[in-house]
Amino acid sequence: MTPLGTDPAASPLLSVRDLAKRFEIHHLGRQVATFQAVDFDLDAGEFLMLGGANGTGKSTLLRTLYRSCRTDTGTAIYRSARGPIDLLRAADIDIAWLRRAEIGFVTQFLQARPRISAEDIVAEPLLQSGQDHKTAIGEARRWLDAFGLKPTLWPAYPSAFSGGEQQKVNLARALIRPRRLLFLDEPTASLDRLARRALVARLEELKRAGVAMIGVFHFPEDIQHLVDQQIILDADTPLADPVSQGDMADVAE
Amino acid sequence: MTALRDLVRPWQRYSYGFLDESAKRAVRRGLLKAIAIPGCQISYASREMPMARGWGTGGLQVSLTLVEPESVVKVIDQGADDGVNAANIRSFIARASGARTTTDTLEATLIQSRHRIPEERLTRNQLLVLQVPDPEPLRAVVPDISVARIMHADADYGLMWLKLYEQLVQAGRVTQSSSYPSLVNGRHIMSPSPIPRWDTPKLHQAENLTLLSAGREKRLYAVPPWTDVKPLEFSDVAFKVEDQTGRVCERTGATGQFMNEMPLLDGTSTFELSDAGFAEKLARRRAGEAVTIGPTYYVDGELQP
Amino acid sequence: MNAPMTGLAMMPDLEPPRLVDEEPAVVVSGLTKRYGDFTAVDQVGFTAFPGEVIGVVGESGSGKSTLLRLLNLEEQPQAGTYTLGIKSCAGVNLFTLGRFESRSTRVRHIGIVYQNPHLGLHMHHTSGGNVAERLLVAGERSFHALRRRARAALDASEFPMDRIDVPPLTLSGGMQQRVQLAKAIALEPDLLLLDEPTTGLDVSVQALVLDTLKRLQRDRRITMVIVSHDLGVIRTLADRVLVMRRGAVVEAGLTDQVLGDPQHPYTQQLVHAKL
Secondary structure, three states: OOOOOHHHHHHHOEEEEEOOOEEEEOOOOOEEEEOEEEEEEOOOEEEEEOOOOOOOOOHHHHHHHHHHHHHOEEEEEEEEEEEEOOOOOOOOOHHHHHHHEEEEEEEOOOOOOOOHHHHHHHHHHHHHHHOOOHHHHHHHHHHHHOOOOOHHHHOOOHHHHHHHHHHHHHHHHOOOOOEEEEEEEOOOOOOOHHHHHHHHHHHHHHHOOOEEOOOOOOOOHHHHHHHEEEEEOOOOOOOOOOOOOHHHHHHHH | OHHHHOOOOOOOOOOOOOHHHHHHHHHHHHHHHHHHHOOOEEEEEOEEEOOOOOOHHHHHEEEEEHOOOEEEEEEEEEEEEEHHHHHHHHHHHHHOOOOOOOOOOOOOOEEEEEEEOOEOOOOOEEEEEEEOOOOOOOOOOOOHHHHHHHHHHHHHHHHHHHHHHHHHHHHHHOOEOOOOEEEEEEOEEOOOOOHHHHHHHOOOOOOOOOEEEEOOEEEEEEOOOOOOOHHHEEEEOOOOOOOOOOOOOOOOOEEEEEEEEEEEEOOOOEEEOHHHHHHHHHHHHHOOOOOOOEEEEEEEOOOOO | OOOOOOOOOOOOOOOOOOOOOOOOOOOEEEEEEEEEEEEEEEEEEEEEEOEEEEEOOOOOOOOOHHHHHHHHOOEEEEEEEEEOOOOOHHHOHHHHHHHHHHHHHHHHHHEEOOOOOHOOOOOOOOHHHHHHHHHHHHHOOOOHHHHHHHHHHHOOOOOHHHHOOOHHHHHHHHHHEEEEEEEOOOOOOOOOEOOOOOOOOOHHHHHHHHHHHHHHHHHHHEEEEEEEOOOOHHHHHHHHHEEEEEEEEEEEEEEEHHHHOOOOHHHHHHHHHHH
């Protein structure tokens, strides 16, 4: 691994160099390229907006940094509280730990599980980090309320909810625990105005608290005032994303 | 030309003790192994006896192997010396060996028994041979005998305990009344033959050698002197012997020993000592005869240390 | 998991763990099991950390179940080492244990749920008794403690208490799996092995059993290895996945990565066959 400076504050939280991703589709015997030569540095509290036409690999880039995708090109040095590490090559167990402790991923899909109530789903990340049940449920309700989910729905099972309601549960769950780095994959899709405002308010709050964020937004106007940097991905390597939407739900965890 | 007399052997007496020497040697070998591994079932070549299997042929083969002209033999069936089967076995052993017979436990050196251990304490000079119909304590939980042998080898007795657990769950008490499974020398679970629970503690740290033999099943096992025999029990549900409180022997007036219940026509019962030889001695003493009564395992229903 | 990935446009090897300094709960390496000329498990290795769920996928005959039997110390491999991060046998290759220690390690530290409940349960004994037996084997001799602990384990498996004294034979498949699960977790094992635990159950019952497993994993942080050909089950439960083919691990990684961006041709085929 590249040696880095010893003062964490002196260097960026995430430093990405020469990042590219190709999908190798064996049964077609060909490779499909997406983004190439992506470079950026992201400091704590900074917001990076990813732009570009459909199919330029915006989601794939987030997923590559989150390690839902593997790549053989580039580096992505992330300064964890436990030390710097290359997200592209870190051991699976380290990535699993980062996902639990430091790096969050917010999608527009909720992975609803049978027989788990909305408030339990939202409280789960807090329970996993060792908080007691009462505090966790209290927090969960506060967040569900902030995103405008009716209290009558809190103890209900979200599998029966509308898309918008599910998304509120999903956001509450994804944002309930403090993270150092957040990936946002079109989190405002299918949200009503009230929930969108709550989301933006939460993102502002997180940004002030020093959380770094990388986001893909279908309607960027909502969060334009938060954006510090923008990267527009090229459209000259068009790609039909071979990863179906069904799989996208995976990264909601 | 071969005459018929060339083909037959001249008449010979039976070997001493009826069994031929090689059969006795095989039984002795089995017994040595059984004593070396207390409670472990040892296979042996159980022979045909002039008696149907299931009537004590296992015990008989051990008795005939060990009997000597100086032996004093007592044979009991369910505690009684005068049952037809017991009487026949006793006279057969006497005839085949020249040994003396008795009904007095104190006098006997070799006691063959079905389903009881005498009430008078056995000593180091006495041998107890128990007849065993079913030597396998795991049979009730594992029908496959090969599997049972592996379980013994592994000391894998969870199922045996489970059986007791489920008796407690379903009946509120352990319903096993005889052949109470017992752990011998901390290693093998043994069926102590169908003796009542009352008799099971008599095997623990006994002064005498106990040999158990199943003729039909061709298995031998043993409890050597001074060996631990612990009935399986839960730490909070103690093993209990049959309660004899309030039972008085009709013949002798004795109390606090194992009684047979004799139902009467009016629906009530009277009781009689199960150990007939012991009862006979008590009756004779009651009649004024000078009779030596040995120390008993139980006094007033309490097991003596 | 540094499993060999053959036949790939090679992804760079992953680095050893740097951020996580926990001792692994399970370390398996070079595990090989042959039956005659047939290699059922070929050089399989993986590491699991406490509380992790490792999924093993692959089609029938890929060696998944043999791997699980090896991990349950039911069979001896021709080669390989297997250690559990437990005090009593830290650093000891469990395959070198004698018969008694091996059995006692299996009873005390490893729990298993078989696809076929007949393999894991005494169908004619009571459900509570099946759980109690495990405790009895481990030396519990208090009847009331047995009763209490069996109840607790059945309760954690979300088994209805009013059926505690009913034999599994008369219960539904889903309930039988719950009894197996209760038995497997009764001694709070360091490793829980699950062999197709929901295969053969109705879809709705499947979801309930999965939910119970998920709950257990969350509440008790039991390290699990789950074998399934059902990618939905793996997706729901597993943190990381091993993809097995012809006895060998062809791909290993985080569940969402292996199922979402599979690298090996076989994994791609497997994932797309499901979708």
